[in-house]
Amino acid sequence: MIKMSLTKLAGVAGLGLLLTAGTGIASAAPNLDSMVNTTCSYQQVTAALNAQGPGPASDLSGSADAMSMLQQFLGMPPGQRRQMANLLAGHPANQPYLGPIEQAFNTCNQF
Template sequence: MKTKFFVTTGVAAAAFLFGGAAVASAAPDVEAIVNSTCTYPQVSSALHATSPQVAAELEASPMAVSWIQNLLNSGPDERRAALNQIAGFPQLDGYTSVINSVAYSCQNY
């Protein structure tokens, strides 16, 4: 039950921020997320700049914010495992451009 809760929370968080990058293709490219050195404030600022509506949705969910903060505070192997856990969820479709914008620009904030 606890695992299902965390996976569901992860899906919700990823849908807000990381979107379809985890499910966009047969060989998903999540390396920008996995290897990011950005902090949560940087990610939040980049998200506000690239997609204010998604940023507002994210901030309305404390569980999603917490999941993303935990992801960003993890090392690459833990990030990859967390992203693999939520891969394949259809709720993530449609956010590919958001994740790419945030993952590639957050270091500028």
């Protein structure tokens, strides 16, 4: 049941904007632990994305779907976050954008 709902969430049209909220290419497998175990709030994560430059923040804030997806992700318990993060990281189209998202989760406690 959870797997089905997570798969459905992964298909949300605005999800691409969440994962494209940055530039750069991930050269190695992302460390999903910072995403899964974050104690950051939605405001902290968006501030960390903002700090990376104006493009990512405007892409994210311009998509109600992406903002909703991020809020839902942060509201999930770690086990569900792990499942969602694995789905996102496993999708080939998301590979170039995992680095900036990982960076935001790695630094969000500073905001």
